[in-house]
Structures are given as C-alpha cells and as structure tokens.
Amino acid sequence: MNLRPHVKKLVLGAAAATACITAPLLARTADDYTLPVVKRYFMVQADARCHLLDAPTSQALKAGYLQARNDALRAGLSMAYLAPWLEKAKAAADQSDCAAPSLMAEVNTAEGGFRRFMAVPHLELASGRTEWRANRAYGDDQVWRLVQYQNTDQADMAFGLYGGLHQNRFSLMARFKDGTRPYSARLLVRNTDILTSGLINRAPYSISDTLPVGFSDYSSLSFMASGISEVTTDLRPAVKTNIAGFTLTGNYVGTQAPEAAQRFDFPSRAWLAIAKLDPREDIVVxxxxDNGPLYARFEVGDFITGLSYVALPAPYTHNQVNTRL
Known part of the structure; x- marks a missing residue:
C-alpha cells in the first residue's frame, strides 16, 4: 500500500484531535512541555500560510509537532490547557511577515534539523509503556516498517506496517503459544463521534477473553481483516548478542529466527480513526x-508520527518515496 494519499490527511486529523484525560506531571514543568508544542505549531501554521518548506521538510515538521503534543499529553497536560497557547501561535503565524529575518532563521533551523533527521534510518518512538519502531532502510526489503511488538506467555504478536517503502500493508502477525488459530480478526477503535474521550487502561498487556473496558460494538469503529495467510516473520524485537547467544549484559537469548505466524491485513482507512485518539489510549484486535473471541490491546502511542517518518524519502537512495502528500 502506498502511503502518499494517506499521511497528510492523517497528520492534520491528529493535530486537530483533542484529549480530556489527565495524569500526574513528570519532573519537567508544564512550560517545558508546552514550549516545544507551541513553537512547532507556530512553524506548521507559518509554513501553511507562506509555503516556506519543501514537502518532506514540512511533513517532518508536522510529525515533530505531533510527537511534542503527545509528549505533553503523556506528561499530564490536556488539550484544553494547550488550546489557548495554540490559538496564540496560530494568530502570530497569521500576522507574520513571510520574509521576516526571524522567520527565515526558523526555516533554516527546520531545514537543518530535517537533514540530520534524514540521516537516521531507524527510529524508536517509546511511550514509557510500549514503543513503535520505524525503519526506512533498504526500501525494497519486505520487513516491518513500523511495528509494535507484544510478547507475553500467551502469544507473540507484531502489529504495524509491513512490506517495502513503496508498497506495504497494515498488518498484525501472531502466534498463539497454546496452538490457537483464529479464523478471522477485526480492529476496534474508539468512535470519537460517540465517545468524546477515551479510557487509559494501565493494566499489563495480555490476551483476554473479555472485551476490554471502554470498547463496545456501539461505541467502537470496526475494521475487519481482509484475509488470513501463513507467514514466517519476526515476532520479537531483535536483540544484539554474541556468537554464543548472550547479550552485552550477560543474559542468554539464544537463536533469534523468524517464526511461523498467522497474518491479518487491516484496511488503511483505520488510520484516520486512530489519528483522532489520545496517544495513551489503546486500540483492540x-x-x-473456535472457543470464542480473544482480545489483544495495543497502545496508540506515536503511531501517526511513525507513519510520517516511514513516508519520508528513503535513506541511502535518491528515491523520493511517499513524499507527495
């Protein structure tokens, strides 16, 4: 699946989403989290008005804004708190002289940051609970381009974007350790038109035979998997080991090899629904x-930021992959 038609709409949708859930602030102050959000939002708005940046740099700037916003939400700030600051930033951008030296200096800063960003072929977007791992290296390889792993005593699962940089699918691959073999799957996402705020579930991630709290057929959007296939793939994050299978800390990992799994492909239209959620929320598969439904939760996290990163030009080549957004 080509990301080009999707990512710009997703980023804008996520930028407009609100969250009404609070949590304890971390050691940093509210200003420490607010300032990066406001500065990046100002540049996003100034760029939209003055067309200051090329398409890839503009896309990276929007992704950076979303990540800063998500960090603020995870720290306990709400969109209600951030909204007045964002309104002031937009008002300032609307009144800015597009040729002002101070604005040109910010453009140079953004372009320099983008060049450094492009030199990084992998990105880890950790939330403190889970992480999305993004990979733009070697664009023709069929690998996980954006993935959240979940490994428990019940199952090994990998969920995200699988394929090459040009064509990929929104997939979940799973192996149940008791031999369970599902015959279908669907993705459940909070319907923001029905429930304006979501539930943050801090329970450990695991397989359950009970529908997680906060989800129902009435209040959730449902996206059916298009089919099932048998694959051999990586279901765990790679760990660096020596030739004997030990990590640098002395833990034995053993042989790391792809595993047999079932693959379920979901429609990319689910991304727009995910983009509207609080990064601390879960989505459910x-x-x-044969013995009834089973449920797996995955954290939303910085999924949209990861999509934007994967859609940037491919490193090591001159191919402009997925940049015409």
Missing amino acids: EFST
Whole structure:
C-alpha cells in the first residue's frame, strides 16, 4: 500500500484531535512541555500560510509537532490547557511577515534539523509503556516498517506496517503459544463521534477473553481483516548478542529466527480513526476462534508520527518515496 494519499490527511486529523484525560506531571514543568508544542505549531501554521518548506521538510515538521503534543499529553497536560497557547501561535503565524529575518532563521533551523533527521534510518518512538519502531532502510526489503511488538506467555504478536517503502500493508502477525488459530480478526477503535474521550487502561498487556473496558460494538469503529495467510516473520524485537547467544549484559537469548505466524491485513482507512485518539489510549484486535473471541490491546502511542517518518524519502537512495502528500 502506498502511503502518499494517506499521511497528510492523517497528520492534520491528529493535530486537530483533542484529549480530556489527565495524569500526574513528570519532573519537567508544564512550560517545558508546552514550549516545544507551541513553537512547532507556530512553524506548521507559518509554513501553511507562506509555503516556506519543501514537502518532506514540512511533513517532518508536522510529525515533530505531533510527537511534542503527545509528549505533553503523556506528561499530564490536556488539550484544553494547550488550546489557548495554540490559538496564540496560530494568530502570530497569521500576522507574520513571510520574509521576516526571524522567520527565515526558523526555516533554516527546520531545514537543518530535517537533514540530520534524514540521516537516521531507524527510529524508536517509546511511550514509557510500549514503543513503535520505524525503519526506512533498504526500501525494497519486505520487513516491518513500523511495528509494535507484544510478547507475553500467551502469544507473540507484531502489529504495524509491513512490506517495502513503496508498497506495504497494515498488518498484525501472531502466534498463539497454546496452538490457537483464529479464523478471522477485526480492529476496534474508539468512535470519537460517540465517545468524546477515551479510557487509559494501565493494566499489563495480555490476551483476554473479555472485551476490554471502554470498547463496545456501539461505541467502537470496526475494521475487519481482509484475509488470513501463513507467514514466517519476526515476532520479537531483535536483540544484539554474541556468537554464543548472550547479550552485552550477560543474559542468554539464544537463536533469534523468524517464526511461523498467522497474518491479518487491516484496511488503511483505520488510520484516520486512530489519528483522532489520545496517544495513551489503546486500540483492540478481536480474534475469532473456535472457543470464542480473544482480545489483544495495543497502545496508540506515536503511531501517526511513525507513519510520517516511514513516508519520508528513503535513506541511502535518491528515491523520493511517499513524499507527495
């Protein structure tokens, strides 16, 4: 699947989303989290008005804004708190002289940051609970381009974007350790038109036979998997080891090899629904099995930022992959 038609709409949708859930502030102050959000939002608005940046740099700037916003939400700030500051930033951008030296200096800073950013072929977007791992290296390889792993005593799962940089699919691959083999799956996402705020579930991630709290057929959007296939893939994050299978800290990992798994492909239209969620919320995959439904939760996190990163030009080549957004 080509990311070009999707990512710009997703980033703008996520930027407009609100969250009404609070949590304890971390050691940094509210200003420490607010300032990066406001500065990046100002540049996003100034660029939209003055067309200061090329398409890839503009896309990276929007992704940076979303990541800063998500960091602020994870720290306990709300969109209600941030909204007045964002309104002031937009008002300032609307009144800015597009040729002002101070604005040109910010453009140079953004372009320099983008060049450094482009030199990084991998990105880890950690939330403190889970992480999305993004990979733009070697664009023709069929690998996880954006993935959240979940490994428990019940199952090994990988969820995200799989394929090459040019064409990929929104997939979940799973192996149940008791031999369970689901015959279908669907993705459940909070319907923001029905529930204006979501639930932050701090329970450990695991497989459950009970629908997680906050989800129902009434209040959730449902996206059916298009089919099932048998694959051999990586279901765990790679760990650096020596030839004997030990990590640098002395833990034994053993042989790391792809595993047999079932693959479920979901429609990319689910991304727009995910973009509207609080980064601390979960989305849920429901597996249909002979013994009844099973449920797996995955954190939203910086999924949209990861999509934007994957859609940037491919490193090591001159191919402009997925940049005409």
